[in-house]
Structure formats: C-alpha cells, structure tokens
Amino acid sequence: MDIRKNDTVKVLSGKEKGKTGKVLDVLHGKGRVRVEKLMTVKRAYKKGRNPANPEGGIVEKYGTLNASNVQVVCPKCGKPTRVARVAREDGRRVRACKQCNEKWE
Numbered sequence: 001m002d003i004r005k006n007d008t009v010k011v012l013s014g015k016e017k018g019k020t021g022k023v024l025d026v027l028h029g030k031g032r033v034r035v036e037k038l039m040t041v042k043r044a045y046k047k048g049r050n051p052a053n054p055e056g057g058i059v060e061k062y063g064t065l066n067a068s069n070v071q072v073v074c075p076k077c078g079k080p081t082r083v084a085r086v087a088r089e090d091g092r093r094v095r096a097c098k099q100c101n102e103k104w105e
Contacts (some may be wrong), residue, residue, distance in 0.1 A: 001031070002072060002085075003067055003070065004026060005022060005024070005026055006023060008022055009023055010071050011035070012080075017064070021037050021083060023036075025064075031066065033067050034063070035062070036063055038062070038094075040060050040061070041060070041062075043060075044058050045059055074097040076100055077099060079099055081099045082098040084098050086103060
C-alpha cells in the first residue's frame, strides 16, 4: 500500500466521493485508512464506559475507508495520482508522482 500517514488523499468512490482529506491512520492488516473529517460515525456511550467522556453521551469519531477507494494527491502538482517508487542518487527509494515525475519524501 502506497498510502502513508499525513498523505493527502482523494476519495474515488462511496458516499464521500470527490472529497479530499489528510490520512490519520493506516490499518495495513485490514487494508483500510482513516481520513480526517470523512466517514464520521456517532457512537453512544453509557456513563462511565468511556474514559475520554466519563459522563457518557453521543461521541462522534472518524470511521475508515477502504484503501482501494482513495488515491494519493501529489504534493507538487496537486492531482490525484498513482505512486511510483524510484531510486535517488544515494540509493534510497523514494515515492514519485506518475503524472509530473516529481519525487517526494
């Protein structure tokens, strides 16, 4: 998976289609990503069940999206793109945009 934490991604399908956001978490085992301000879900907690909210009530948190439904947005050209892995001069492999061929990280 070429998606990493703090990448900007664009959603390709689903109810959040067309929206962009920053990746908060990548769940490699499940093949899912958690994107900031997208797929918000509400969860009801009883009093004393949630340490973050001891009074209970309705808590809103971010759900996950399937990683195949998001595409990385290139930080240089700003377009959603596939990611290539290319070697730098020092031998390290870095990510690159398939559209503008710019390397990042």
